[in-house]
Amino acid sequence: MKKINFYLLEYAINYILRYKSKNIFISIVLTLLVAILASFFFVQNSLKLEFESTLDAQPQIIITNQKAGRDTTVDEKVIDKLLNINGVGDVVSRVWGYYDFSHMNAKFILVGIDEFENQDNATLASIAQNVDLNVSSMLVGQGVKKTLSNSYYRKYFNFILPDGESKKIYIAGTFKATTQFESNDMIVMNKDTLRNIFGYKKQEATDLAVTVNNPKEIASVILKIQNMYPTFKVVARKDLKTVLQSQFNTKSSLFLILFMVSLFTFFMIIYDKSSGLSSEEKKEIGILKAIGWRVEDVLKARFYEALILSFFSYIIGIIIALFFVYILNAPILKNIFIDYHTIENNFKLPFVLDYETLLLLFLLSVPVYLFATIIPSWRVATLDADEVIR
Amino acid sequence: MIRLEHISKIYDNDIVALDDINLIFAEGELVILKGVSGSGKSTILSLIAGLLKPTKGDVLVDKKHISKLPDHFCSQYRRDNIGFIFQKYNLIPTLSVVDNILLPLIPLNLDEKELHVKLESVMKMFSIVHKKDIIVKNLSGGEQQRTAIARANVNNPKIILADEPTANLDEKLSLEFIKILKELKSLNKTIIIATHDPLFFDLDFVDRIVEIHNGKLVCS
Numbered sequence: 001m002k003k004i005n006f007y008l009l010e011y012a013i014n015y016i017l018r019y020k021s022k023n024i025f026i027s028i029v030l031t032l033l034v035a036i037l038a039s040f041f042f043v044q045n046s047l048k049l050e051f052e053s054t055l056d057a058q059p060q061i062i063i064t065n066q067k068a069g070r071d072t073t074v075d076e077k078v079i080d081k082l083l084n085i086n087g088v089g090d091v092v093s094r095v096w097g098y099y100d101f102s103h104m105n106a107k108f109i110l111v112g113i114d115e116f117e118n119q120d121n122a123t124l125a126s127i128a129q130n131v132d133l134n135v136s137s138m139l140v141g142q143g144v145k146k147t148l149s150n151s152y153y154r155k156y157f158n159f160i161l162p163d164g165e166s167k168k169i170y171i172a173g174t175f176k177a178t179t180q181f182e183s184n185d186m187i188v189m190n191k192d193t194l195r196n197i198f199g200y201k202k203q204e205a206t207d208l209a210v211t212v213n214n215p216k217e218i219a220s221v222i223l224k225i226q227n228m229y230p231t232f233k234v235v236a237r238k239d240l241k242t243v244l245q246s247q248f249n250t251k252s253s254l255f256l257i258l259f260m261v262s263l264f265t266f267f268m269i270i271y272d273k274s275s276g277l278s279s280e281e282k283k284e285i286g287i288l289k290a291i292g293w294r295v296e297d298v299l300k301a302r303f304y305e306a307l308i309l310s311f312f313s314y315i316i317g318i319i320i321a322l323f324f325v326y327i328l329n330a331p332i333l334k335n336i337f338i339d340y341h342t343i344e345n346n347f348k349l350p351f352v353l354d355y356e357t358l359l360l361l362f363l364l365s366v367p368v369y370l371f372a373t374i375i376p377s378w379r380v381a382t383l384d385a386d387e388v389i390r
Numbered sequence: 391m392i393r394l395e396h397i398s399k400i401y402d403n404d405i406v407a408l409d410d411i412n413l414i415f416a417e418g419e420l421v422i423l424k425g426v427s428g429s430g431k432s433t434i435l436s437l438i439a440g441l442l443k444p445t446k447g448d449v450l451v452d453k454k455h456i457s458k459l460p461d462h463f464c465s466q467y468r469r470d471n472i473g474f475i476f477q478k479y480n481l482i483p484t485l486s487v488v489d490n491i492l493l494p495l496i497p498l499n500l501d502e503k504e505l506h507v508k509l510e511s512v513m514k515m516f517s518i519v520h521k522k523d524i525i526v527k528n529l530s531g532g533e534q535q536r537t538a539i540a541r542a543n544v545n546n547p548k549i550i551l552a553d554e555p556t557a558n559l560d561e562k563l564s565l566e567f568i569k570i571l572k573e574l575k576s577l578n579k580t581i582i583i584a585t586h587d588p589l590f591f592d593l594d595f596v597d598r599i600v601e602i603h604n605g606k607l608v609c610s
Contacts, residue, residue: 003499005496005497005499007492007495007496007499007505008496008497008499011493011496014485014489018484018485283480284482287480287481287482287493288493289441289465290439290441290468290474290476290480291468291469291474291493291494291541291542292465292466292468292469292470292472292494292497292545293465293469293493293494293496293497294461294462294465294466294497295461295462295465296462297465297496297497382461384441384442384443385441386436386441386442389476389480
C-alpha cells in the first residue's frame with residue numbers, strides 16, 4: 001500500500017497560508033454558502049417534523065357544513081345519526097376559529113372545550129381533564145401570552161362580540177401542547193363562551209371530528225356520510241395531510257429556487273477567485289515542473305489544498321447553521337416557512353439531523369470547489385514548464 | 391553522454407532560436423556555452439532538461455530520446471538526472487531556504503532520516519545551513535543563488551545546467567560561484583553553463599567553450 005505523502009500535505013497547508021488573503025476570502029464565502037443552505041434545510045426538516053406531528057393529532061375525518069359553497073356551522077343534532085353509521089367509533093363537535101387581534105397585528109386560534117365531552121386531541125383532552133375552565137376564563141399558548149403581554153393584557157382580554165359588546169375573559173394560565181406549533185398561537189376556553197364570541201347558537205359547532213374504529217373503513221364511512229348529508233364537506237386526515245404538505249413543499253421549492261439563484265452567484269464568485277491563478281501561482285507550478293514534479297504531483301498538492309480549505313469551510317458552515325437554527329431558533333428564516341397566524345412564532349424548532357441533507361451539502365460544496373481548483377491548475381501544469389517560468 | 395542531433399527550435403512567433411545544431415557533451419565534462427543574449431544558449435539548456443521540445447532533431451541523454459519522452463517521464467527524467475540553476479534562480483520567494491531545497495524531494499516521499507541527511511549535506515556543502523529558516527525573499531542575491539544551487543544538487547544529479555549564473559552577482563559573489571563550480575566538477579558531474587560573462591572563459595578547469603551566434607554553432 002502506498003504511504004501518504006505528508007511532505008506534500010505539509011506543502012499544501014503551507015500553500016494555503018502563503019496565499020492567505022485569497023484563501024480567507026474563499027473560505028468565508030464558502031462557509032457562508034454552506035451555512036445559509038444548511039440553515040434552510042435544517043429549518044425545513046424541523047418544520048416538516050413539527051408539521052407532521054401536528055397533522056397526526058388531527059381527527060381521522062373532519063366534517064364541515066356548507067351553504068352555497070361557503071363553510072357554515074354544523075348542528076350537533078346530527079351526531080346521534082352519524083354514530084349509527086357502521087364503523088363510526090365516536091363523533092365530537094368542535095367549536096373553534098380564528099380571532100383577529102388587529103391592534104396587535106395578530107390572529108390566534110380560539111378553541112372551545114366542554115369538560116363533559118370527549119376531545120379529539122390529546123392536548124385538549126388533558127386540559128379538559130385537569131383544568132376547570134369557567135365561562136370567563138381561558139388558557140393561552142406561550143406565543144399568545146407573549147403577544148398579549150406586549151400589549152399590556154397580562155390578566156385578561158376584552159373580546160368583541162358580534163353585537164359590538166365586549167366580553168372580558170381572564171387568563172387562567174398557559175398550556176403546553178404535544179407540538180409547539182399547535183400551542184404557540186392557540187387559546188382554549190369554554191365551548192359556550194366561544195359560541196358567544198363567534199355568535200353561534202346553542203348546539204352549533206364549527207365542525208365535527210369523526211373517529212373510525214377500523215382505519216381501512218374510512219373511505220366507505222366518508223361515502224356514507226356524504227350520501228346522508230349532501231351539503232357536508234367530509235375530509236379524511238390523509239387528504240388534508242396531502243394538501244397541506246403540497247402547500248408546504250411548494251413554499252419550500254419557491255425558496256429553494258431563490259436560494260439556488262443566490263448560490264449560483266456565490267459559486268461564480270468562488271470559481272472566479274479559485275480558478276483565476278495569479279502569475280505568481282502559475283510560475284510556482286512552472287518551477288515545480290522544472291525541478292521534476294509530475295503533473296499528478298502538482299494536482300495532488302492542489303487537491304490536498306482545496307480539500308483542506310473546502311472541508312474546513314463545510315464543517316464551520318454546518319456548525320454555524322446548527323447554532324443559528326437550534327440555538328438562536330432561526331430568526332427570520334423560520335417565519336418565512338410558516339403560514340403563520342401570529343406575527344411571531346416563538347416555538348423552539350425540534351432537532352432533526354438528516355444525514356442525506358449533510359451529504360447533499362457536502363456534495364454541493366466540497367467536490368464543486370475541488371473541480372474549480374484542480375481544473376485551472378491542470379491547464380497550467382500541462383503547459384511546457386519553460387513557457388510558464390519564462 | 392548528451393547528444394544534440396540536428397536540433398532546430400522555432401518558437402510560436404516564428405523566431406528561430408536554434409538552427410540545425412549538433413553537439414556532444416561527454417560525461418564529467420564542463421562546457422561553457424558562449425554567446426550574446428538571444429543567441430540560443432538558454433534554449434539548448436531547456437532542451438537538454440526536457441523543458442522544451444525541439445521543432446526538429448533529437449536530444450539523447452545516455453541513449454534515451456529525451457525530446458520524445460511524454461510529459462510524465464520527462465518530469466521523472468529531470469528529477470533523477472538534472473540540476474537546473476536558473477538565471478533568476480526561480481526560487482519560491484515566500485518559502486524558507488530549507489523548504490525551497492526540499493521541493494525536488496517532496497514527490498519522492500522519502501523517509502524522514504534520509505531526507506534530513508540529504509538536506510543537511512547539501513546545505514553544508516553550499517554554506518547556506520545558517521540561513522535555512524529564512525524566507526527566501528529576505529536573502530541577498532548570493533544567498534539566493536546558493537539556495538538555488540543547493541536545490542539543484544539535492545537529488546545528486548549527474549547533469550548540472552546553469553543559465554547565466556553570474557548575471558545578477560557582483561564580482562566577489564561570481565568568484566564564489568566559480569569555487570562552487572570547481573567543487574561540482576571534482577564530483578565528476580557533467581556541467582553545462584550558458585553565459586556571456588568573460589570570467590568563465592579563462593578558467594583552467596573548463597574543458598571546452600562552445601560559441602553560438604543567432605542559433606548556429608560558431609566554434610566548438
